[in-house]
Amino acid sequence: MGSMPEKPRHGFGSLVSGLQEVCESGVTKDLAWRRSQLKGLLRLLTEKEEEMFDVLRDDLGKHRAESYRDEIGALVKSVNHTLRNLDRWAAPEKAQAPLVSFPATALVVPEPLGVVLVFSCWNLPLGLALEPLSGALAAGNAVVVKPSELAPSTATFLATNIPKYLDPRAVKVVLGGPEVGEQLMEHRWDKVLFTGSARIGRIILAKAAKHLTPVALELGSKCPCIVDRLESKRDTQIAVNRIAGGKWSLCAGQACLAIDYVLVEEKFAPALIEVLKSTVKRFTATPECMARILNEKHFKRLSNYLKDRKVAASVVHGGSVNPKTLTIEPTILLNPPLDSDVMTDEIFGPILPIITVKEIEDSMKFVRSKPKPLAIYAFTRNEKLKSRIINETSSGSVTFNDAVVQYVVESLPFGGVGQSGSGQYHGKYSFELFSNKKAVFKRSFLIEFMFRYPPWDNGKIGMLRHVFNTNYVLLLLGLIGLRR
Numbered sequence: 001m002g003s004m005p006e007k008p009r010h011g012f013g014s015l016v017s018g019l020q021e022v023c024e025s026g027v028t029k030d031l032a033w034r035r036s037q038l039k040g041l042l043r044l045l046t047e048k049e050e051e052m053f054d055v056l057r058d059d060l061g062k063h064r065a066e067s068y069r070d071e072i073g074a075l076v077k078s079v080n081h082t083l084r085n086l087d088r089w090a091a092p093e094k095a096q097a098p099l100v101s102f103p104a105t106a107l108v109v110p111e112p113l114g115v116v117l118v119f120s121c122w123n124l125p126l127g128l129a130l131e132p133l134s135g136a137l138a139a140g141n142a143v144v145v146k147p148s149e150l151a152p153s154t155a156t157f158l159a160t161n162i163p164k165y166l167d168p169r170a171v172k173v174v175l176g177g178p179e180v181g182e183q184l185m186e187h188r189w190d191k192v193l194f195t196g197s198a199r200i201g202r203i204i205l206a207k208a209a210k211h212l213t214p215v216a217l218e219l220g221s222k223c224p225c226i227v228d229r230l231e232s233k234r235d236t237q238i239a240v241n242r243i244a245g246g247k248w249s250l251c252a253g254q255a256c257l258a259i260d261y262v263l264v265e266e267k268f269a270p271a272l273i274e275v276l277k278s279t280v281k282r283f284t285a286t287p288e289c290m291a292r293i294l295n296e297k298h299f300k301r302l303s304n305y306l307k308d309r310k311v312a313a314s315v316v317h318g319g320s321v322n323p324k325t326l327t328i329e330p331t332i333l334l335n336p337p338l339d340s341d342v343m344t345d346e347i348f349g350p351i352l353p354i355i356t357v358k359e360i361e362d363s364m365k366f367v368r369s370k371p372k373p374l375a376i377y378a379f380t381r382n383e384k385l386k387s388r389i390i391n392e393t394s395s396g397s398v399t400f401n402d403a404v405v406q407y408v409v410e411s412l413p414f415g416g417v418g419q420s421g422s423g424q425y426h427g428k429y430s431f432e433l434f435s436n437k438k439a440v441f442k443r444s445f446l447i448e449f450m451f452r453y454p455p456w457d458n459g460k461i462g463m464l465r466h467v468f469n470t471n472y473v474l475l476l477l478g479l480i481g482l483r484r
Contacts, residue, residue: 015172016187019115019142022170029112029140031090033167037137038083040165041130045076048161052126055153059125060251061292061326070250071127074408078131081410081427082138089138089431097441100449100467100475105442110435112140114190119181119204121195122294123254125151128195128218129158133171135430141191142170146184148196149177150294182207189213191434195256198419216423216433219416220346221373222260225403226363226389228380229268239379239401240275244283246377246403248330252291253350254298256420257375257404260347263363266356273332273354277317280330293326293349302328302349305342314353360385364392372396372418377403396420449479 027033045052052072053064095106116136120129129145136143145162147155159173174180178200185192185207194204195218208215225243230236247259264272284290293299303321306312311333312319318331333353336342342353357363360380367376376395380386386400396416399406406412410427425433451463459478466475 011183012174012187015144015174016115016189019144019170019172023112023114023142027167028137028142028170031086034086034090034138034140035083037166037171038079038086038134040167041079041134041137042076042083044161044165045072045079045130048157051157051161052154055151055157056126058153059122059151060254060294061288062251063288063291066249066251066291067126071124075127075130075134077408078410078427079134082134082431085428086138086431089428090140092440095439098470099472100470101441101443103444103446105440107440107442109438109440110139110431111438113434113436115142115144116191116193116434117144117146117184117189119146119192119194119196120148121256122148122150123251123256125154126158132193132195132425132430132433135425136191136434137166137171139431139434141434144172144174144184146174146176146181149175185213187211191216193423193425193433194218201421216425217416217421218256218414218423219374219419219421220256220348221375221416221420222346222370223257223373223375223377224363224367224370225259225262226360226367226376226378226380227262227264227268227272228360228378228382228385229265230379230381235381236271236275237279240272240279242402243377243379244276244279244330247352248280248290248350249283250404252293252328253352254291254294254348255404256346257407258348259352259377259403260373261343261353261355263355263357263360263366265360266358269334269354269356273316273334276332276352280317280332284330287325287327290327290330290350293328296323296326298349299323299326299328302347302351305340305345305347305351306331308340308342311336311340311342316354318350361388364388367393372416372420374416374420375399375404375406394418396424 049072053067056062056067090110093108095108097104097106118132125148129147133143133145147158155175159175162171162173188211191214192208193216194201198219201217201219205215230239243259247253250258306319314333314336316332316334318329320329328350331351335356336353372394374396376393376398378389378400390398394417397406407414413424413429414426415421415424423433451460463478
């Protein structure tokens with residue numbers, strides 16, 4: 001069996017030791033095995049597409065187009081990219097050897113870490129499980145995937161189907177709630193990747209400290225969107241299309257990369273809001289165009305933002321909620337209090353605050369006053385403003401004139417900085433996240449320099465100075481006795 005639906009009575013010791021044995025056998029290191037696992041993932045994504053549409057609909061109310069765009073299609077693209085590049089990524093990389101060591105060879109050899117654990121999140125329950133899984137397999141590891149229990153249909157789908165398409169000796173799916181996650185963290189892993197909230201991330205780090213387990217964290221943040229004055233109606237409409245898409249059509253804003261709030265000049269705000277209103281009405285003309293809120297707990301959290309009297313007074317569009325269907329109308333706020341919960345918490349829902357500034361350059365000071373976000377978005381034609389945003393702010397990524405699309409660019413790393421996370425993956429960065437870059441240095445017995453050994457004298461110190469200053473002419477003169 002490749003999945004474990006519940007916590008065994010005596011923990012996961014036998015599971016972990018069994019995976020360690022698989023790694024030690026060398027089977028996962030073989031490139032042919034790695035390719036076969038990636039091809040198995042592609043078959044899963046192709047043959048089970050309809051079932052994946054169904055489980056994502058069950059868990060989150062996602063339309064099949066959204067499911068394909070954000071998860072299934074993105075995964076197919078990513079796995080194909082990995083297959084095309086695997087041989088090159090896995091090959092030893094030549095490094096420069098210092099001339100003083102001639103003849104010598106320096107290499108960086110990627111090797112599998114061993115047994116890795118992946119905690120995925122509920123908002124992209126397929127993508128956030130299978131994307132890191134593909135990178136870990138490409139790097140030659142054995143993997144345990146712990147799907148989020150908050151997306152139960154998807155979790156069950158993964159537990160049922162992964163053993164059918166991947167090597168069940170080396171890939172396991174473990175189902176269960178927080179107690180199962182804590183039990184898994186009692187064991188030693190060669191790497192843990194956690195995607196989720198900062199609160200749970202702290203628990204993961206504390207548990208990992210027991211074994212000094214290295215951990216990559218993909219956490220949330222308040223991702224700002226800076227909107228400069230755009231002169232043409234066409235530019236404004238395109239920007240609004242992409243802002244609305246990066247907020248409301250991405251799991252109803254329940255995504256770490258979703259736009260959290262907009263910064264715009266006071267004089268441009270009314271025009272922006274009017275275009276946003278008409279666009280979001282068009283994008284959400286039918287209920288199935290937007291995912292629902294995950295559960296009652298998250299619905300109540302989001303609804304409470306709007307119950308704040310001062311926040312409610314800032315609503316300029318939307319604001320309706322339906323507890324029976326767990327839906328919240330796309331809502332636009334204009335200048336809610338900066339100390340309100342909606343402006344201090346990560347919103348993670350279909351509420352979009354718009355904060356006005358005197359000059360667009362003031363937006364960078366505002367962004368810097370907050371914890372470093374996972375992403376910064378900016379819509380502008382101003383090249384100087386672009387340069388200032390890049391140079392004067394810090395974030396996991398910066399995207400100009402679009403939103404969220406950087407997630408599916410395999411040549412770019414995905415990850416946070418500071419409180420928004422640590423570690424990066426996607427494409428080659430996934431391979432590197434789950435690999436050890438082993439330094440290999442090969443020397444011959446041809447040349448020996450005795451000045452590197454005691455007994456010491458000033459002449460040897462002088463020769464060492466020449467070596468470390470890479471002054472090989474003076475070194476050569478010293479060696480042949482022409483200079484001390």
